[in-house]
Amino acid sequence: MKQTTLIGLFFMCIGITNTFAQKNKKMDIIAYYTGDSKLIDEYEVSKLNQIIFSFCHLKDGKLSVDSAKDSITIKHLVALKAKNPQLKIILSLGGWGGCEPCSSAFSTAEGRLIFAKSVKEVSNYFKVDGLDLDWEYPAIEGLPGHLFQPSDKPNFTELIKILRSTLGKKYELSFAAGGFQKYLDESIDWKAVTPLVNRINIMSYDLVNGYSKVTGHHTPLYSTNPNEESTDKAVTYLLNQGVPAEKLVIGGAFYSRTWKNVENVNNGLYQAGEHIEGVNFKNFASTYTEANGWKYFWDEKAKAPYWYNATTKTFATSDDLKSIKAKAEYVKSKKLGGIMFWELTLDSPKDGMVNAIYEVKTAK
Numbered sequence: 001m002k003q004t005t006l007i008g009l010f011f012m013c014i015g016i017t018n019t020f021a022q023k024n025k026k027m028d029i030i031a032y033y034t035g036d037s038k039l040i041d042e043y044e045v046s047k048l049n050q051i052i053f054s055f056c057h058l059k060d061g062k063l064s065v066d067s068a069k070d071s072i073t074i075k076h077l078v079a080l081k082a083k084n085p086q087l088k089i090i091l092s093l094g095g096w097g098g099c100e101p102c103s104s105a106f107s108t109a110e111g112r113l114i115f116a117k118s119v120k121e122v123s124n125y126f127k128v129d130g131l132d133l134d135w136e137y138p139a140i141e142g143l144p145g146h147l148f149q150p151s152d153k154p155n156f157t158e159l160i161k162i163l164r165s166t167l168g169k170k171y172e173l174s175f176a177a178g179g180f181q182k183y184l185d186e187s188i189d190w191k192a193v194t195p196l197v198n199r200i201n202i203m204s205y206d207l208v209n210g211y212s213k214v215t216g217h218h219t220p221l222y223s224t225n226p227n228e229e230s231t232d233k234a235v236t237y238l239l240n241q242g243v244p245a246e247k248l249v250i251g252g253a254f255y256s257r258t259w260k261n262v263e264n265v266n267n268g269l270y271q272a273g274e275h276i277e278g279v280n281f282k283n284f285a286s287t288y289t290e291a292n293g294w295k296y297f298w299d300e301k302a303k304a305p306y307w308y309n310a311t312t313k314t315f316a317t318s319d320d321l322k323s324i325k326a327k328a329e330y331v332k333s334k335k336l337g338g339i340m341f342w343e344l345t346l347d348s349p350k351d352g353m354v355n356a357i358y359e360v361k362t363a364k
Helices: 001-022 068-081 107-124 152-167 180-187 190-196 233-239 281-287 320-335 353-362
Strands: 029-033 050-059 062-064 088-094 132-133 173-178 199-204 248-253 257-260 275-278 294-299 305-308 314-316 340-341
Touching: 029 314, 029 353, 050 068, 050 190, 062 107, 068 088, 088 107, 088 173, 088 180, 107 132, 107 152, 107 233, 132 152, 152 173, 152 190, 173 180, 180 233, 199 233, 199 340, 233 248, 233 320, 248 320, 294 340, 320 340
Parallel strands: 029 050, 029 340, 050 088, 088 132, 132 173, 173 199, 199 248, 248 340
Antiparallel strands: 050 062, 257 275, 257 314, 294 305, 305 314
16 A cells, blocks of 8 residues: 555656646747847847847957947846846857957967956846857858868867856856858867757758858758758757757748849749848838739748749748748757747837747747
8 A cells, every 4th residue: 555655656746747847848039139229129028038139249359348339238138137037138259250359269278268257257247147159160161261270179168168167057158050061060069068058059040141152941940852951950960969959949030041143943942043132021021022023932841931033033031930930839849948030120029020939939
């Protein structure tokens, strides 16, 4: 009888533990933000878990806020936490073209320590919750002309180590990871770095970028052929590297990439073209219209939209409400840590992409 009771209690405890775990399985919604202290108030901040201020840079090897305007913005973002207890404010270093001195600055133990101490000083001053490293890219070419070297890979590991030891266990530490195979293979020592960071923000966009002479999906959920980059391809690779699912955050693109001089073959998909400036999501509804000559297509295999204008021979690729919901469902099904995106000011303040993600997150 006693043994039966103990077994019953044991299974009851397991049930309670599982219930607790289920209730606490949350999908973080993480916004990179390039706006000022006023624009943020137009957005539904209550639906966000993190705002990553973009960007800070290196000055004399130290984390530096670029201007008084940026300081005001960071202080305002931190003040938003009073109404939103779940919200965390993160400072991001770098960005595309914003980490030119990183390879050199982080190449010595002294340089890494100087940086780590500066992060602590700046973080304490602004009362922010963490740092996101957006170094594009350690050990492989990013912006043409920027220094990169094989030693960047071990130096990145040492940088993460000194940041963690200097900033403590409660400090949020993440980095923006390239979503393409060369980065995944060559830039990061995943086994050494993963235990020391809270999350890995996979830039699963720009997978076909401004340097490409051929059109394609720039932010697809799935690959349509073995050689095509995609969100799922990057996630699968990292899971196979032993990265815990809850540390993986996938990326959404709130902007299109566009090519001109694209022949009307396969509705412009996978065709030669010349890259031109794209469109922000908040302008999709007024731009990609039939009246303007655009036709909408959905790639069921990639779970990605695209548009083609036969009159102007122009092709566009992006996320939209349908694909961002598919990504959010994917996060839920894979029990990933969340979804981030570039970037909040490109969204419609109401009923936009953030709201679409939030609807999936809160659906029963």
